[in-house]
Amino acid sequence: MSRLTLIRLAAVGVIVALIELVCRLGLITPYTLIPPSQMVAGLFELVHSDEFASDTLRTVTAILIAISAAVVFGLIGAIVLSALPRLRRALDPLMATYYSVPVFVFYPLFIVLFGLNDVPKVVIGFLLAVVAMITSSLNGFDRVPAVLRKTARVHRLGRVATIRRVVLPSAAPHIFNGIKLAVAYAFVGVLGAEFILSTGGIGYRIAYAFNDFDNRRMYALVVLILVVVSVVNAVLFGWERRLRRRRGLT
Numbered sequence: 001m002s003r004l005t006l007i008r009l010a011a012v013g014v015i016v017a018l019i020e021l022v023c024r025l026g027l028i029t030p031y032t033l034i035p036p037s038q039m040v041a042g043l044f045e046l047v048h049s050d051e052f053a054s055d056t057l058r059t060v061t062a063i064l065i066a067i068s069a070a071v072v073f074g075l076i077g078a079i080v081l082s083a084l085p086r087l088r089r090a091l092d093p094l095m096a097t098y099y100s101v102p103v104f105v106f107y108p109l110f111i112v113l114f115g116l117n118d119v120p121k122v123v124i125g126f127l128l129a130v131v132a133m134i135t136s137s138l139n140g141f142d143r144v145p146a147v148l149r150k151t152a153r154v155h156r157l158g159r160v161a162t163i164r165r166v167v168l169p170s171a172a173p174h175i176f177n178g179i180k181l182a183v184a185y186a187f188v189g190v191l192g193a194e195f196i197l198s199t200g201g202i203g204y205r206i207a208y209a210f211n212d213f214d215n216r217r218m219y220a221l222v223v224l225i226l227v228v229v230s231v232v233n234a235v236l237f238g239w240e241r242r243l244r245r246r247r248g249l250t
Contacts, residue, residue, distance in 0.1 A: 016036050019033070019035070019036055020035045020036050020037060023035040023036075030215065031213070031215070033215075033219075034215050034216060034219055036223075038216060038219075039216075039219040039220055039222070039223045040220075040223065041216075042216040042217060042219065042220030043220040043221075043223050043224055045220070046217060046220045046221065046224070051205070054200070055200055055201055055202055055204070055205055056202060058118065058200050058201045059190060059191070059194065059201040059202040059203065061118075062118050062121055062122045062125065062190045062201070063125060063186050063187060063190045065122050065125075065126075066122050066124075066125030066126045066129060066186040066189060066190055067125075067129065067182055067183055067186045069122075069126045069130070070125075070126050070129035070130040070132075070133050070182045070185075070186060071129075071133055071178075071179055071182055073126075073130055073133075074129070074130045074131075074132075074133025074134045074137060074178060074182065075133065075137055075175065075178075077130070077133075077134045078133070078134045078135075078137030078138045078141060079137075079141075079163060081134070081138060082138060082141045082142075082167075083159075088138070095131055095134065095135055098131045099131070103124055103127050103128055103189070104124065104192060104193065104196060106124075106127075107120055107121075107124060107193055107196055107197060108197075110123050110124070111197070116199060117199075118198075118201075120193060121189070121190050121193035121194055121198060121201070122190070124189040124190065124192070124193040125185070125186040125187075125188075125189030125190040125193070126186070126189070127189070128185040128186065128188060128189035129181070129182035129183075129185040129186045129189065130182070132178060132181035132182055132185055133178040133179070133181065133182045134178075135178070136174050136175065136177045136178030136181060137171065137174065137175050137178050139174050140170075140171025140172070140173065140174025140175055140177075140178075141167060141171050141174075143170075143171065143174065144166070144167050144170045144171055145170070148166050148170055149162070149166065149167075151166075152165070152166045172243065173240075173243065173244065176239075176240055176243060179236070180233075180236050180240075183232060183236065187225075187229060190203070191203040191206075191225065194206075194207070195207045202221055202224070202225065205217070205221055206218055206221045206222065209221065
């Protein structure tokens, strides 16, 4: 474990200890925040509850579908826009202002179109993630050295072969950044949609606990999300480091 990682863990530990102390001294009312130790205890209790497995499976499935669709369609969309400069110039203003539009306002419309099921929240997660994947991939395609494209033409590679053997490997770091962003946006989209209006899932349970003033359950679920997101980020970060090491970038 590196020194920087130890410093980060120590900083997190100090912050958690301070929150625990402040809560135990009564400086913050339990209706606002409970001690981290009670959050962890509530999480262990929650793991053994009946609805935990079904809610977790429901949320994770929706997130994975949203991520997979965003990565596939985002990468395909980036390839198409890179090959069609006029279409890209026409869509550039839309992509530049895309995240200024609150996608969640369309959630009632998606419920009307798809019904009160898991499809609307998957669509929300996909819509939030796909543009990040497109823009990051396009950024990588723009930075492919011209000499590599000329080399592909010298070897008489077709368009598909050039993309597969030259463009995608060269743009891999930026594509990977797009995947990381897609993962983050998919989490936000699905959990946010569950929080607003859903019939199940982790976000739905957080909203239900919030409305019921059940801080122990609510913060336990928040801790669960923080742990899952931290683990996913750590895995992606390690994968990125190995990718960069293989390419001689670190």
